[in-house]
Amino acid sequence: MMKNTYRNQLKNRLAKIVFLLVIIFLSTNISVLAQDKLGVIGNAKGVPTAMSEKELKTVMKGEKQRWGDGTKIVIALMKTNTPIGQNTSKRIYNMTGDELNRFWLALVFQGKTSAPTFFNSMNELESFVAQTPGAIGIVQHTSSNEGKLIAVDGKKDL
Amino acid sequence: MLSNISPYFMKKQIRMLWFAILISITYTSEMMAQITNTQIKGFVDVLGSYQKEKGSFSLGEQDLFITSDLSDRVSFLGESVFKYSATSPTLFDVSIERIILKYNYKGNHNFLAGKHHTPLNYWNDTYHHGRVFFPTIFRPLMFNSGIIPLHTTGVSLQGLNLGKLKFGYDIMVGNGLGSNDVLDNNIYKSITAAFHIKPIDGLRIGASYYRDILSSNALSTHLHGGTVNQLSKSLTQELMTGSVAYFKGKYEFLSEGTIAINNTDSTGRAQSAIMYAYAGYRVKDKYIPYVRFDWSEFARNEIYFLKDNTTSYLIGFRYQINYLAVVKFEYEHSKSARAGMVDKYTAQFAIGF
Numbered sequence: 285m286m287k288n289t290y291r292n293q294l295k296n297r298l299a300k301i302v303f304l305l306v307i308i309f310l311s312t313n314i315s316v317l318a319q320d321k322l323g324v325i326g327n328a329k330g331v332p333t334a335m336s337e338k339e340l341k342t343v344m345k346g347e348k349q350r351w352g353d354g355t356k357i358v359i360a361l362m363k364t365n366t367p368i369g370q371n372t373s374k375r376i377y378n379m380t381g382d383e384l385n386r387f388w389l390a391l392v393f394q395g396k397t398s399a400p401t402f403f404n405s406m407n408e409l410e411s412f413v414a415q416t417p418g419a420i421g422i423v424q425h426t427s428s429n430e431g432k433l434i435a436v437d438g439k440k441d442l
Numbered sequence: 443m444l445s446n447i448s449p450y451f452m453k454k455q456i457r458m459l460w461f462a463i464l465i466s467i468t469y470t471s472e473m474m475a476q477i478t479n480t481q482i483k484g485f486v487d488v489l490g491s492y493q494k495e496k497g498s499f500s501l502g503e504q505d506l507f508i509t510s511d512l513s514d515r516v517s518f519l520g521e522s523v524f525k526y527s528a529t530s531p532t533l534f535d536v537s538i539e540r541i542i543l544k545y546n547y548k549g550n551h552n553f554l555a556g557k558h559h560t561p562l563n564y565w566n567d568t569y570h571h572g573r574v575f576f577p578t579i580f581r582p583l584m585f586n587s588g589i590i591p592l593h594t595t596g597v598s599l600q601g602l603n604l605g606k607l608k609f610g611y612d613i614m615v616g617n618g619l620g621s622n623d624v625l626d627n628n629i630y631k632s633i634t635a636a637f638h639i640k641p642i643d644g645l646r647i648g649a650s651y652y653r654d655i656l657s658s659n660a661l662s663t664h665l666h667g668g669t670v671n672q673l674s675k676s677l678t679q680e681l682m683t684g685s686v687a688y689f690k691g692k693y694e695f696l697s698e699g700t701i702a703i704n705n706t707d708s709t710g711r712a713q714s715a716i717m718y719a720y721a722g723y724r725v726k727d728k729y730i731p732y733v734r735f736d737w738s739e740f741a742r743n744e745i746y747f748l749k750d751n752t753t754s755y756l757i758g759f760r761y762q763i764n765y766l767a768v769v770k771f772e773y774e775h776s777k778s779a780r781a782g783m784v785d786k787y788t789a790q791f792a793i794g795f
Contacts, residue, residue, distance in 0.1 A: 347603040349550050356514050356546075380727070386765035389794065392481065393572055395519045395542055396602060398511050399481055 321425035322368070322375055322442040323433040325410060329417040330355025334435040337442075343420060344376050346388075346397035351418055359400035360409050360421030368406065372422045375442055480510040487573040487792035493784065501526060502790070505539075505571040517544045523571050538623070539571055539593070552600045557623055560594045561612040561636045562650045563698050564685040573792040577694060579770050580788075582718035583736035583754060588668030588747050589681070589702050589716055591652065594632060595623045608640035618654040619679070630655035644690025652681040656746070670746055677746055678705045694722035694730065704746050712741035722760070730760040736776075752778035766794040 324340060326332075330351035335343075342348055343357060350356055362369035364381030373384040392399045403409040406423050410432075413419040423429060425441040433440040487502035507521040519542045527535035541556040561567045565582065569575045584590060596616020603610065617625075618632035631654075638648030656677045685698040699717035715738070722732035736754040740747055754776035761769045770790045777783045 342603075347550075347608065349546055349602075350548075382765045389483070389765065390568075390572075390575055392509055393483070393507060393570060393575070394568060395509070395540075395544065398479060398517065399509065401479070 320371060322371060323423050323425035323429060323440060324436055324442070325413050325421050325423055325429065325432050326434050327413055327415075327417055327419045329353075330357070331418065331420050331434065334438070337437050340436050341376060344422070346391055346400075349397070355418035358398075358416050358419040360413050360416075360419055361400050361402050362406065362409060362422070363402045363404055366404065368422070368424050369402075371424075376422060480508065482506070482508050484795050485572045485574055485792065486795070487790055489579070489791075490789045492787040502573060502792070503571055505573075507540075515546045517546075518542070519544070521570060550602045550604060552602075554598045554600055555596075557593060557595045558598065558614065558616075560591050560616075560634055560652070561598075561600075561614065562590060562634060562652055562681065562683050563700075564646065564648060564687045564696065565698065566590065566592060567612075567636075568687075572794065573790070574766065574768050574794045576792070577696065577720055577722055577730075577732060577760070578734055578756065578758060579772050579790045582698075582720075582734065583738060583752055584698065584700060584716050584718055586668050587716060587738055587750065587752075588670040589700060589714070589738075590668075591619055591632070591654070591681075594634065595621075596631070598634075603640070610638045610640075612636040612650075619656050628655070628657040630657075638685075644688055646685075646687045648683075648685045648687075650681075650683045652679075652683075654679050669748055671748065673746060675706050675708060679703070679746070680705075692724040694720070694724070694732070696720040702747070704741075704744065706745065709743050709745055712744040712746075714738070714740040714744055714747060728762045730762065732758050732760060734758075748780075750778050750780045752776060754778075768792050 330353055332352070344359060346359065348357060361372060364370060364373055364384055370381050373379050373381045377384050377387070379387060388399060391397050401412060403412065409421050409423060410429070413421040420434075422442075425433065430440060436442060484507070485503075485505040489500045489502055491498050491500065502525075504524040505521065506524075507519065509520075510518045512518060519540060520538075521540040523537050523539050524534055525537070526533060538557060540559060542558060543555050545553045547553055559566050559570055563584070566585065569581075573579075580586075585592065594614055594616035596614055598612055598614035598616075600613075601609070601611045612634065614634040614636075615631050616634070617623075618628065618630055620627045633653045634650065636648065636650035638646055640646050656673060656679060658673050658675050680703045681700055682703075683698060683700040686695070687697075688695045697717070697719040699715065702714045702716070704712045704714075717738075718734060718736045720732065720734045722730045724730050734754075734756040736752065736756070738750070738752050740749040740751060742749075754774060756772055756774040758770055758772035763769065768791075770788075770792070772786075772788045772790075774786045774788070775783070776786075
């Protein structure tokens, strides 16, 4: 009788520990996924409020010089040595950070496009995009900037 | 009144004034750089080579380039090169390689004026003097044989990434061969028409046409590393070029070919051809072994180009340290009408800054 009670208590404790571990594991992964999510922000002038992923990539690769209303496209990116910059290189450009730097240096050197502006912090990038007509930038998707994000293929995260 | 001010006080005031001027100049320059999005970059390379039982170290070029967005539609690009020159009193020359003023008049369409790298070829229009971008140590033979007019001073219309095929064009009118950067040597202008498409990511297919009428006694100042004969009669030159480039993931391929037709009343039509093919394979992220083949054949009745039929094979290895630094090693075996058979080993360390 005593043995059974002890076994049941042990089982209950183990079940609680496993449950807690599962919760911790899931919450860690959910927060990592949330950190991984990117969003697109744009200045009120020129930048559309929604676009397709194909159009976004065309713009971000410097293949388009002006928005539909004629405003010059200005690209804002996080530096490739930041986690968001690395994530942007991978998700948007399908490149490593080093390849992205080389890609832009080559394009600018050829005189084909203007260099993007790179930032160390998301606040600086957001402030630049807000103040620069035609500016578009890639940021980390957070609950606080959800309202400012441009829909890409109908979704606010990338 | 002034006599009451002590010399010490005057000196202090002057020092403070200079300090204020210095601060305001620095601040204004920084502000202007921010407003105009001005960027200054550079490239430089050093080499070591072994040929005919002799080893040598050498300096390559120091290339400085500046880009600046002057307004919403006007931008500037300047490229200057400092390089060794045996004929210069200082043994170094400075040359203006590109000065381009660009006006974006609509969408992806631009008007350009200044000194350009003639947009005839992929290599000439892509790598310019940035050795860190070159897939091999040196330019292909095509750009050292006097055939390609590397520079043109003039005006052009340019379109980029148009439509689904990412169509691009360059239509250029400029001072022709034999002229210089400030004056044309005859009444004829050179005409360049170049078109390309980029149907899939990494692939670019292009074709171009160049036409110029050269006066007698014209020496070309628009060519680099290539020597041409001095003309005793006027000549009409036409160049037709095709190029295919694929750089994506592990694979690198680039091939270009030019047919050059020089026509005079007395010697008739002389047709020469030149080409190269490059292939590289990215074994790992930073390691790229590669090969290149160069070939040229000149017409027997050619009077302008030096008739130096050449075949060259090259094998090399590129170590991409990062996007601003690269090391390359090459072995080249070439056979030409003038120099005969030559074996050469070269190493290069090229950087951007």
